[in-house]
Amino acid sequence: MTMAVMIFSLLGAAVLQALSPSTPLFAQARAPFLLSVVIYYALTREQNLVLTAACLAGLVQDSLSRIPLGYSAVCYCAVGAVISWCHEMVFNRSLLTHLLVGGISGVFASLLLFGLLWRGAVVSAGWEIVLMKAVGTGLLAMITTPIVFRLTDKLDRFLGNVPSEER
């Protein structure tokens, strides 16, 4: 059931991300729903699930965009690794944690992805565009992460995926 919830969340997040309007103010940044799903798993689950979610989220994003296959998965795995390394040191169900982790992860994932794309000569953009996009993604992640966290958490609880001591 855990995998079913993960796949359902990722597909839903991909659809929402594709349908969400881009923000001209932040260099067309889009709401990073897929990243938020990865953050949810990184904050609440063990490492193998985090990596699975990160890889699947990356594959979905890459297959739906012009990004070469594997680039987003690398970024999401890096984000997932960092968060799961420190998730025992934070209040992982607090709204403040979700806001902060979402914001920082959005900026970090954007910059890392740009680094990979730039290294592969796949995209060219001025530093101001990259900075605006990173900041925009961070701000949007601060909105999407608490929402995705609550929805996925509710679904996991409803289906009995969350261990009883966490209920």
Added chain:
Amino acid sequence: MREKRFLVWIVLSAVFLVVLNLPLPLLQRAKMGLRESVAPIQRFIVGLWRGGASVVATMRSGDVPASEREKLAAELTRLRNEVSYLKSLERANARLREQLGFAERAKHALIPCEVIARGDISSWWHTIRLGKGAADGVVPRQAAITPEGLVGGTTEVSRRTCDVLLVVDPGLKVSARLPRVDTFGIVRGAGVSLRGEPRCRIDFLDKNADVQPGDKVLTSGLGGLFPPRLLVGYIETVCMAPSGLYKYADLVPAADLAALRYVFLVRNSPQPTGAEEPVDTDPSDTERTDREPSE
């Protein structure tokens, strides 16, 4: 437990190293396979979205059902394009009869496509996804047009879908001509302004050319990607490059990129020698427009 975790990371790093260094055709095939499996969901969502929108529209205005209006709008777009195509045929015919008496010409067929997704999910590119792919004769590097003008060029093509890189994307470059002053330049995208207006720029214009705001910019046909005489947009402001060697200008795209719903792809076919270009999105014979480009 710690060893197991370490092993997971080692294996994952190895997998990534392999994936990132796989040959491009193999990666492309895997990616297209994944995209094909997601395309039906995208189609379903778009259908659902449009269905909902049409129900709301029908409830708001009682006379003509929204589905009927949709059909009429699609029909109008198709007919406009056909009229534009036939006009260019007529002009070409007259010229050829005048010069040679008779000429056999090749046709550029158009592939009508529906837009199934707007914008790149990662937001690093300005793209649209169309609901037709290799199975319908779409190949990479085909021009995408609407009756208003050039939209962009196809990039990645899967069996049932294709992506079009829009003219506002900095990654797309178009060889262009300003017919009024008969000078050439390179159009490239400049993204979208903070107010959401699509922007383009044309570089390397002759520094002595009398380029004016409102001048039409057409494709030149050089480079082979875009057929000639497709309307790209209108000049907005003209400036001299800091080096003083050429002029550049801001451009307003002719096609309404924010409201794309149906797009036509130009099938690549050989251009007949001396013949008028069959695909012509230039709506009038005048080479400069009086309309304000920013409107």
